[in-house]
């Protein structure tokens with residue numbers, strides 16, 4: 001018999017409340033755990049929570065419904081191949097020709113199960129008698145899908161269990177399906193808040209409690225709490241912030257100024273964005289349908305990114321000379337901000353150099369910039385740390401949108417919180433310092449550099465900027481919050497003085513927040529190089 005009949009990776013895995021592996025296998029030679037030798041259901045009664053119909057073998061769901069199958073395949077691709085759900089899911093929806101309703105269900109199932117994996121794993125662990133590391137990954141993924149349906153969706157429990165078990169029977173096997181059935185019935189015995197109360201009972205550390213309740217790794221909860229405090233926000237906001245990470249984000253569009261408009265989007269189901277000009281949003285619209293998106297003059301872009309690009313374009317310079325401005329996007333791939341910057345540069349008679357070292361991402365930048373006349377921009381495919389070798393003190397405006405952990409965009413990348421590690425943050429923060437220093441060397445006196453991350457982790461934001469500024473006396477900090485307010489349609493209050501940056505003028509960094517601004521948690525510092533004669 002397949003070990004996976006009992007959920008095992010190796011030998012001996014069972015769900016709690018059943019006999020241990022070898023015993024159970026002897027009692028259950030067909031490996032399904034469903035019938036005794038009189039042909040009656042073994043799992044009937046006893047443990048089964050109310051609300052389940054006891055289906056006969058003939059009535060059992062034996063096929064995977066399309067939406068659940070797609071969601072399961074996405075979970076498998078993420079677990080097995082380290083895939084990105086936001087890339088795999090749309091491809092699978094297309095390949096399986098899901099209609100709008102099934103596409104919505106597959107998205108909610110897949111993204112929901114991935115986001116809350118930590119909480120669901122804790123629930124599942126309470127229902128099986130082995131460490132989850134010993135449970136076969138495919139079985140675990142099916143259990144996570146089932147747990148999400150049972151604990152977070154308005155799907156009747158019997159349907160959630162039957163459909164998930166049917167999926168498992170079709171794609172994993174009859175034995176594992178029986179194990180999954182038994183575990184899901186245990187999960188269904190309590191609702192989510194009962195499970196969370198049980199799992200957090202006896203804990204006093206607010207980080208551990210928030211981590212379980214809001215399905216985030218503890219180190220991320222800790223970093224986000226630190227960031228709130230460093231930006232003058234009450235630490236109690238952490239719950240709202242974590243909740244915002246768990247909500248499905250809206251789709252934001254930007255019409256490239258002077259090149260595109262949103263009329264077509266408004267005719268579809270998009271509405272004007274309340275925070276920034278030329279933007280639109282929709283909770284469920286499919287931007288791929290819009291001709292203006294296909295032409296590249298309207299683009300999908302988070303509002304936080306739009307604000308950052310516009311703030312850099314609007315920041316006050318102090319006399320960089322009368323020549324047309326030269327702008328640089330040092331870390332440009334895949335080109336979202338570069339496209340907006342290039343369109344703004346066109347309106348201002350400026351030009352843009354977009355730099356990106358990764359070939360395939362540089363290609364995406366080229367595509368993103370295709371809508372902007374070619375004489376206004378150039379692409380450099382090289383390490384940003386060498387920029388000043390080719391362009392010493394050349395640019396009036398520079399964006400260093402540094403490679404980062406992406407902890408500010410967790411709502412868009414459902415699996416990433418479980419994949420990222422603190423060690424990566426340490427490594428990235430060194431690269432971020434080097435890119436910031438290189439960008440400053442390419443900045444003209446009087447010019448402004450925007451250092452941005454889509455992470456609010458203090459090690460990637462304030463610590464990087466503080467470290468670099470501390471060693472220099474030719475730089476001043478602008479008030480990034482004030483500049484952001486100048487380009488926003490309403491005050492953002494994003495620029496509370498941040499701890500540790502008080503020694504570089506009266507300026508302050510700004511931090512956008514998903515729970516306050518409904519944007520990604522973009523961080524922005526605006527640094528001006530002082531003119532030598534000043």
Ligand SMILES: C[S@@+](CC[C@H](N)C(=O)[O-])C[C@H]1O[C@@H](n2cnc3c(N)ncnc32)[C@H](O)[C@@H]1O
Nearest residue numbers: 331332333334335336337358383384401402403
């Ligand atoms: C946060 S992303 C930039 C996002 C981009 N600004 C946008 O809005 O689409 C960071 C980019 O930096 C690039 N990168 C990584 N190492 C780099 C380096 N040494 N120099 C310049 N860019 C680098 C990554 O390949 C990635 O494309």
